[in-house]
Amino acid sequence: MRRRAVTLTIFLITVLALSGGVWRFAYLQGLDQLSARGQADLSLASDRLVGQLQRYRDLAVFLADHPQVEAVLRGASPQAGQAFLQKIADKSAALDVQVIDTRRVVLASSRSALNETVLDRRFVRRALGGALGWGHGPDMPLTDRAYFHAAPVFNDLGRVEGAVIVATDLNGIDYDWRGSNPAAFFTDDNGVVQIANRSELLFWQRKNGAVGLTPPQGAWGEFSAVTVKGHEIWNMKWGPYLPDTALHLTQSLPVIGMTGEVLLDTGPARRLAWSQSAAVAALCLAFGALLFLATERRRTLFEVNTRLERQVAKRTAALNASNTELRREATEREEAQAALRRAQADLVQAGKLSALGQMSAGISHELNQPLMAIRSFAENAVQFMERGKFDRASENLTRISQMAARMARIIQNLRAFARQESVPQTRVDVARAVASAVEMTHGYLQAAGVSLDYAAPAGPIWVRGGEVRLGQVFVNLISNAADAMTESRIKKLSIVIETGDVVSVRFCDTGPGIEMPDKVFDPFYTTKTVGSDSGMGLGLSISYGIVQSFGGDIRGSNLDRGGAMFSVQLEPGDEMESSI
Known part of the structure; x- marks a missing residue:
């Protein structure tokens, strides 16, 4: 009992x-x-913010060269300038243009x-110094959060005679972001949150480069930070609209002088980890239970x-x-079972020999026509050389070389057919x-004295199949038709190719027809003498x-006018890749 307890504890x-x-x-x-998804979201939000603010910078640069602005600096009527700037502000949605x-x-x-005299801010000094300036801060009494772009205005001598300041209301920029996921905010060089899609984070500050944020009124809620394999994790209690545990990511935005930050809820990652851990534990416990039951059994x-x-x-x-009698009966039963196993093995071997015999006959039948073609080409070659x-x-x-290669491929296809293998199908020109x-x-x-009626189509007709095996089928049908017309007075073979939803190739002869159409494709079915050179009835079965x-179909039927028709229906191959 103690040993079982120790084993269970270790397990x-x-x-x-x-x-x-x-x-x-x-x-x-x-x-x-x-982290990867958060970086993408942060980059998207940062690019969106930079794009929104940069158009106001372009507006300031554009206005710096406008004749109306130059007229205002040279003492023109302020009312005309004010009306012009008001029109610009209305069209661009700028908070103020000065x-x-x-x-x-x-x-x-x-x-x-x-x-009135504007405050001596850094972006104002840069603009009056001849450079583009930007910055953020309150623009009272208009708004407590604004972003400014200042562009210098030069006179004809190239000297600065003033500046154009375009103010943007940050409340209007991040208003459309409110409530979107994940929680994102942007801090300035002092660590103060200036833009956020969570309004409760505005004006929170990171003091002295510390981790985390502090609200303006002081500490609020619990906060701690840990680093997990290079990832900064914030544990916080900052309200119902922020995650309790979040992955913190940052991205520097020097173009606008801010840093983009995002808080991603780690809850889904933890839940997924727990589910996988529970699945492994359940699997191990189930295996242990089965092992325990087997041991107890x-x-x-x-x-x-x-x-x-x-x-x-x-x-x-x-x-x-009685035991001796039982042992004798058991011995007899074992001998009977051994005899049964031997008989089964003999049946399997007989099946293999039968299959080998069928393939040998098929190879002899299918190679007859290519050999005849090789012989004809060889005799003609001798005459041409003389x-x-x-x-x-x-x-x-x-x-002749092509016929030999084709014979090798026919043998390969016959072997594959006997083994129930398939050569990869391609797009073939029927x-x-x-x-x-x-x-x-x-x-x-x-x-054989057979006349052929066949009009080749003008272009290729693509079907699904294999070039060698499809040619083998056609050779079988043509040679069978010629053999069937041996005793016919009129010996004519017609071949027609029809296209449509399926591609149909019809072979019509003027022979005596098919005696038993429903059995014509059975193995060893033949109207010829069995064992003769004409074949053993395997050609149509193989075809x-x-x-x-x-994926096609082949059918045989008798024609009303006499003779037989074999129709080969194939799937179109327009959508398949052509063979190389």
Whole structure:
């Protein structure tokens, strides 16, 4: 009992350690993904803010060269300048537009009083010094948060004679962001929050470079910060609209003199880590329970077997005789089972030999026509060489090489068919496949006295299939048609290609027709003499399997006027990639 308790304790400690490791790994993975997504969100918000503020900088630069502003600086009527600036402010949604001279006195403004001196701020000094200036701060009594762009105005001699100041109300900029996720805010060089999509964070400050933020009225809520594998995690109680635990990310924005910051809720990452850890723990506990049950079952069986052995030892001589009989019956049963296994093995071997015999017959049947073509090309090549037509002889030798390669590919496809394998399907030109089959069987048709009626289409017709195996099907149908018309008075073979939802290739002959159309595609079904050179009835069966592997169909029927028609229907191959 004590040993079981120790084993159970060690197992539970192991499961706890493994679950803890899975939790930490999943949590760190979640933080990495959250950081990547947060950086993207922060970059998007930063770019949006910079873009909104930069258009007011461009407005200040534009107004600095405007004739109306130059007229105001040269003593023109302030009312005309004020009306112009008011119109500009209304169209651009600027808070205020001012024109000041070198003494910082307001000469014209869209909203401010005239002849007042503006505060001596850094952006004003930069503009009056001949450079672009920007900054933020209150613009009382208009708003407590404003962003300023100041552009210098130069006279004809290149000297600064004043400046244009464009003020932007930050309340209007971040108003549209309120409540969006995640929580984002922008702090100035002093660590004060100037822009935020959470209004409760405005004017919070990071004092002396410390971590976290402090509200203007002092400490508020609990706060602590930890670093987890390079990630800064804030634990805070800052209200219902901010996460209790958040990943803190920053991005410097020197163009506007601020730093973008974002707080991402780590709750989903923790929940995902807990779920994965719980799943691992549950799996380990389930495995442990099964192992415990198996161990208990084995122990119980051992105890039962021990008791039974003790009882058997006390049996009488009569029971020993019964045991001997049982052992004899068991031996006979084992011998019967062994005999059954041997019979099953013999049946499997017989099936293999039957399949090998079927493939041997198929190879002999399918290679007959290419060999005839090779023989014809070889005889013609000899005649061309005797006549000195070496170019024609070279062409025939090239065709012989092509026929040999095609024979090798036919053997490969036959082996694949017997093993129920499939060669990758490509986009095949069915017109080219028919033309190739006609070319291969041309001599055979002439020898049989068969006339061919076939009009090749003007362009390619693409279907789904394999070039070699599709040509094999067509060669089988053409040669079978020629064999069927041996005793016919009129020997004519027609080949027609029709397009539509499916591509259909029809082979019509003038032979006696099909005796049993429903069995014509069965293996070993043939109207020819079995065992002769004409074949064993495997050609149409193999062709049927090839077409079915392409997703098509092949049918045989009798024509009303006499003869047989075989129709091969194939799927169009317009959407498939062409073979290389």
